[in-house]
Amino acid sequence: MQALIGGNGAGKSTLVSIITGVVQPDAGEMLLDGAPFRPRHPRDALRSGIAAVYQEPSIVPYMSVLDNIMLGQEIIGPGGLLNWAAERARVRGILHDVLQVDVPVNAPAGSLSVGQQQVVEMARALVRNARLLILDEPSAVLAGQDIEHVFAAVSRLSSHGVSVLLISHRLSDITEICDAVTIFRDGEVVSRGPLAQYDMAGIIRQMVGRDIGPETRSASAGDRAIVLDVDRLELPGTGPAGISLKVRAGEVVGIGGLMGSGRSRLVRAVSGCEHTTGGSIRVAGVSVRRNSIRAASRNGIVLIPEDRRRMGLVVNMSVGSNMTLAVLDRIARFGFLDHRRERAMIERGIRELSIKAGSDTQAVRNLSGGSQQKVVLAKWLAAEPKVMLLDEPTRGIDVGAKAEFYDIVRHLREAGLAIVLVSSDLPELGMLSDRVLVMSGGRIKGELPGGRASEEAMLEMAMAKAQLRDEP
Amino acid sequence: MRAGAGWLARRGSSGGAVWIIVLAVVVVLMVGHGSAFLAPQNLAALLSASVVLGLVSIGEMIVILTAGIDLSVGSLASLTCVLAAGLIAGRSALAIPILLLILALGAAIGVFHGFLVTKLRLAPFIVTLSTYFILEGVGFGYTTVPIGSMPAWVTNFYFSQIGPVPWIFVILLAIGLGLGLVLSRSRYGRHLYAVGGDRVVARSAGINVTRVIILAYVISGILAAFAGYLLAAQAGTGVPSSGSGLELSAIAAVVVGGTSLAGGRGHLIGMAGGVALLSLVQNAFQVLAISGFYQGVVRGVVILAAVAIFSQKD
Numbered sequence: 001m002q003a004l005i006g007g008n009g010a011g012k013s014t015l016v017s018i019i020t021g022v023v024q025p026d027a028g029e030m031l032l033d034g035a036p037f038r039p040r041h042p043r044d045a046l047r048s049g050i051a052a053v054y055q056e057p058s059i060v061p062y063m064s065v066l067d068n069i070m071l072g073q074e075i076i077g078p079g080g081l082l083n084w085a086a087e088r089a090r091v092r093g094i095l096h097d098v099l100q101v102d103v104p105v106n107a108p109a110g111s112l113s114v115g116q117q118q119v120v121e122m123a124r125a126l127v128r129n130a131r132l133l134i135l136d137e138p139s140a141v142l143a144g145q146d147i148e149h150v151f152a153a154v155s156r157l158s159s160h161g162v163s164v165l166l167i168s169h170r171l172s173d174i175t176e177i178c179d180a181v182t183i184f185r186d187g188e189v190v191s192r193g194p195l196a197q198y199d200m201a202g203i204i205r206q207m208v209g210r211d212i213g214p215e216t217r218s219a220s221a222g223d224r225a226i227v228l229d230v231d232r233l234e235l236p237g238t239g240p241a242g243i244s245l246k247v248r249a250g251e252v253v254g255i256g257g258l259m260g261s262g263r264s265r266l267v268r269a270v271s272g273c274e275h276t277t278g279g280s281i282r283v284a285g286v287s288v289r290r291n292s293i294r295a296a297s298r299n300g301i302v303l304i305p306e307d308r309r310r311m312g313l314v315v316n317m318s319v320g321s322n323m324t325l326a327v328l329d330r331i332a333r334f335g336f337l338d339h340r341r342e343r344a345m346i347e348r349g350i351r352e353l354s355i356k357a358g359s360d361t362q363a364v365r366n367l368s369g370g371s372q373q374k375v376v377l378a379k380w381l382a383a384e385p386k387v388m389l390l391d392e393p394t395r396g397i398d399v400g401a402k403a404e405f406y407d408i409v410r411h412l413r414e415a416g417l418a419i420v421l422v423s424s425d426l427p428e429l430g431m432l433s434d435r436v437l438v439m440s441g442g443r444i445k446g447e448l449p450g451g452r453a454s455e456e457a458m459l460e461m462a463m464a465k466a467q468l469r470d471e472p
Numbered sequence: 473m474r475a476g477a478g479w480l481a482r483r484g485s486s487g488g489a490v491w492i493i494v495l496a497v498v499v500v501l502m503v504g505h506g507s508a509f510l511a512p513q514n515l516a517a518l519l520s521a522s523v524v525l526g527l528v529s530i531g532e533m534i535v536i537l538t539a540g541i542d543l544s545v546g547s548l549a550s551l552t553c554v555l556a557a558g559l560i561a562g563r564s565a566l567a568i569p570i571l572l573l574i575l576a577l578g579a580a581i582g583v584f585h586g587f588l589v590t591k592l593r594l595a596p597f598i599v600t601l602s603t604y605f606i607l608e609g610v611g612f613g614y615t616t617v618p619i620g621s622m623p624a625w626v627t628n629f630y631f632s633q634i635g636p637v638p639w640i641f642v643i644l645l646a647i648g649l650g651l652g653l654v655l656s657r658s659r660y661g662r663h664l665y666a667v668g669g670d671r672v673v674a675r676s677a678g679i680n681v682t683r684v685i686i687l688a689y690v691i692s693g694i695l696a697a698f699a700g701y702l703l704a705a706q707a708g709t710g711v712p713s714s715g716s717g718l719e720l721s722a723i724a725a726v727v728v729g730g731t732s733l734a735g736g737r738g739h740l741i742g743m744a745g746g747v748a749l750l751s752l753v754q755n756a757f758q759v760l761a762i763s764g765f766y767q768g769v770v771r772g773v774v775i776l777a778a779v780a781i782f783s784q785k786d
Contacts, residue, residue, distance in 0.1 A: 043678055058676060060669035062737045067662055072677035074659045081657045124677070 001158050003174040003195070004167045005203060006184030012167050014187075016134055020052045021045040051125030052134040057117035061110025066091050068109045069123045094123050098160050099153040115150045122153060126162070133157060134165045151177055205456065224248045225284070227418035228270075228301075228387045233279035233290075235262070235269050235442070242279045243444060245437060247387065247418040252409065254433030254450070255422045256458045262442040263422040264306055267389040270420075271303035272296035283386055297326070300386030304376055304393055306422075312376040313364050320346040320360035323378045349378035353408060370401020377408065388412065389420045394428060406432060426455040438462050490729050490745035493778055497752050501759060508759050512636055517758075519641040520630075520706075522751035524549070525721055526644045526744070527699045530651055531692030532722040533743045537655075537668045538688045539735025540589060540596035545696035545722060547607035548581060549715030552700030554611055557620035557710030564623040571701055578697025579690045581607075586686030604719070611712060619710045630705040640702065651691070652740040664688065668735030725750050728778040749778065 006012050017023040019030065021039030030037040032048055039045040059068045070087050077083030088105070095101055101119050103112065109120060118138055125133055138150055155177040157164055168174055174181070174195070181198055183191040183206040191206045227249045232242035243266055247253045255263045268274040270281060272293040281288045281296075289295040296303075305311035313322050324331060324342050331341040346360050353374045364375055373393060380388070390409075394402045409432055413419060423429045429436055433450045438461040446461045501509045508514060528545050535542045552574045559573075560566045581603065588599045632639050655661040666674040667684045675681050696718075703714045729746030731738025753774055757767050 042676060046678065058673045060666050060673050060736065062669050063662075063665055067665070071662070071666055071674070072679055074662060076659060081653070082659060082662065084657075 001155070001164050001166065001178045002180045002182060003178040004165055004182050004184060005174070011187035012184055013136065015184075016052055016136055016165075016167065019045065019134065020050060046128060049129060049131035050134070051128065051130040051132070052136060053118055053121045053125065053138065054136045057114060058121055059109040059117050062108050064106050065103055065109050065112070065120055066105045068120055069094070069127055071124065073124075073127050090127065091123065094126050095119075098126060098156065099123060100156055101149060101153050115147065118150055119153050122157075126157075130162060132163045132165065134167070136167050138166075138168070224250055227284055228420070229280075229282040229285075230270055231280045231282075233266075233269060233281065234277045235265055235274065236277070241443075243442075244279075245420075245444070247420055249416045249418055250413055251435075252413050252419045252421055252433045252450075254429040254436040255420060255439055256424075256426065256429050256436050257439035257445075257462045258424075258459075261439040261462065263439050264391050265442075266439070267303060267391050267420055267422055268305075270296070270387075271301050271389055273303065273305075297383060297385075300384070301389065302380040302383060302385035302387065303389045304373070304380065304391060306391040306395070308369075308372055308376050312379075313372060316363055316365060318361045319350075319355070319364055319367070319375055322364050322375050323349045323360075323382065326379050326383045345382055349382060352381075353378050354404065368401070370397040370405065373397060373401070373405065374408075385417065387418045387420070389422075391422045392424060393421070394423070394425060402428075426458055429458070430454065488739075488741055488745070489781075490742055490749060490778055493774075493781075494745055494748045494752060497749065497756065501752075501756055505759050509755075514755070514759065515636060516633060516638055518751060518755040520638040521754065522747055523638075523640045523644045524699045524702055524715075525718065525725065525751060526747045527647065527695045527702075528718050529722040529725045529743055529747050530648060530740070531695035532719070533726045533729075533731055533738060533740070534651070534655070534664065534688045535596070535692045536723070536726055536731055536733060537664050537735055537738055538685050539668045539671070539733075540685065540688070541600060541723070541733070542585065542689065542692045542696075543597065543600040543719050544581070544585070544603035544607055545692060545699075546715045546718035546720075547604045547611065548578060548693065548696040549700035549703060549718055550713050551607045551611040551614075551715075552577065552697045553703040553707075553714050554615050554619055554710035554712055556701045557618075557622055557704040557707075558615060560620060560622060562621040562623060564625060567623050567626050571698075574697045574701050575694050578693035578695070580693070581697075582690030582693030583686060585689040585693070586682075589689070590682040590685050608713075615710065616712055618707075618712070620704075621709050622704050626705045627708045630702065647695075648740065648744065655740055660684070660687070665736055668737075670736070721750055724775045728775055746778075749774065 004012050004015070014023065018025050019039075021042045021044050024040065032050075037048065039048065039050075045051075060071070063071075066087060069091050075083045075086045075090065077086065091105060095103055095105070099119060099122065101116075103116050103119060109117060112120065118135075122133060133154075135154065138147075138154075154164055154166070166174065166178060178195055180194050181192070181203070182189055183203060185206070225248060226246050228245075228247040230243065230245045232244055234242040245253065255266065257263050265274050269276045269290075272291055272295060276290045279290070281290060281301075283299045283301060286299060288299045288301065314325065317325075320342070323346050327345070328337065331338050331345060349355065350360060355374045355378065356368075356371055364372060367375065394405055397405065406428075409419065409421070421429065421432055430450065435450050436448045436458065438445045438448065438458050440462045448457055448461070528549065532542055532545060555577075556570055556574055560570050585596070585599055585603065588594045589596050630638075630640060634642060655664065663674065663679045663684050666677070666679060667681050671681055674684075696715075699718070700715055704710050707714065725746030726738070726743050727733060727746070728749060729738070729742030729744065731743060750771070753771055756762075757770075762770070
């Protein structure tokens, strides 16, 4: 039972993809039972007894659990028909004896909880006589009791000779079931050994490495007016108390936490993209209707989404068209677009954000990541927002463009915008934010002032089993 | 997805619910026109009329289970109808060989469909719609007027019965039971449902998705071709466009019977109920002597009602 630990972007998922044959390595070699192992296709890995269970359950929803477990490994009886009795026996054997879970075998797999679905996937791997089971952040999508069940099942695997590689940042789970630990950082193993050798502080130190670089801090927001007031916003998974936070004009509130902590969902909920079941949102004192993107944007709430290609841009449209997309009603007269006003808007956007495009008629698809992100920014700035929510804005952007982006954020901050920044890049978070809220498991675990938001502090807060602390 | 909410929903999800409507229609017919409905010629006509639709619907269901669709079956049946009669031209000895040729043609077209859908990743709707037009054109090119003739023994067989039940209906039952067994109890059947339910998961479980899909279209093609041959046997000659509209009726029967157009869900029992319903409605028109205008309206309303109540909500 080995744990693979590393921060976001450390390279764990890539490693898993290589082991399971989804991706080919550039260099180096793998040994399986002492012999070279080079899977070129997921099927090779499967045949060698390696199976992976990911966060998104890989099941056919309307087929029964039994059929799902036996998928691809069906037992044929005499006469060429399926041997239901034999299959049922095998499945029950695995579920009851090996995993010791109670899952309704005839129910459609889609009706199970996510945790149960993951157990079904594990069972499928065992039917294939998997020798190595890789679990990729299983608890990221699980809640409460589910997690107990899954980990209980996992811990029983070792007694049946199955090796498990568990990728998780939940130290509590790791300490419960794992024997050894490997710590990743920036694509390399930085530490490895039996679990007994490590304590939480030691693990975090290895995950993080050195401290972050210099910070530029200007005057704090202090007593400026509260622009965004989120009170007890309830989303599925955030718990009964909901999430509360306040952002002042000219303030950057960073939200940190590890994958699956609910940060993206929070900002998407505030902007109306994600469904909420309770709580309130106010902008400059005005109440904003939840669950409505139009209400949010009409009140000045703007979201720069995590996946700009899919959610932020119409990739086949031109730079110019994308930039004016959100405010067409302002440049239209009687339903027809006023080209002069549109041009003026586009030129202003390109100038203010220094967008490097061949021309504004170029398709956005052809721009670099950094330029694309600027177009998304320009689009929403044209709408004159009061609150800007940034969801992993510098993902996939080169260093130079990142620096330009930081400058833009600082300017916006000085212009009085209330900014919420969700980022997995801890140095970035510490550098840009006035204060950082740390989220874990759908709740805000605590707050750190911008200057002292070191990576260690953030990780410690994220991984601790702390009590829920609301915004004061 | 919530599991089993209520008796009706559960019946609906297994496709058996549509049989309730079928029963209702039967009762209505018996009450009003019992003697006419239950007359042996009428029953025989009802059963034999359901054979062509039944065959095509089985094939259609298998294709729809893969999240695909086959719009070409009507044109294919029309084509094989005139081809069969035209090529046999009354010569008894050719009846079986030409039948085999016809079936091979259906299979070949199925391979063509399957290949385009899997290897070239074209949308099934467009692929089979194109074939619909192509086959229709080929049919017209071959003949625009009734052509050829089927040997007497073939036509006689079509109308022969075992007791009150036509032989061809028995054949339909046999094919239906056989394919039903394949769907529910064979490895191919399970792979079929998996491919329709979630193609990515199926592929990652090691299932040969390409082969599953191609085979589905081949089955549909063979059954549609056979249906055309039966149409020729019934008329005694090859009447152009005799299969026209079959594809839509088949799809209706399949959907009414609880098969989801999104693939991966559906039972043969339900589809059989759909076929029964449509055939009954058609028969009712004859028994009640309803005019053409009302026929269309009633058929449409019945299908809509059945779908609204009993089909899988996607």
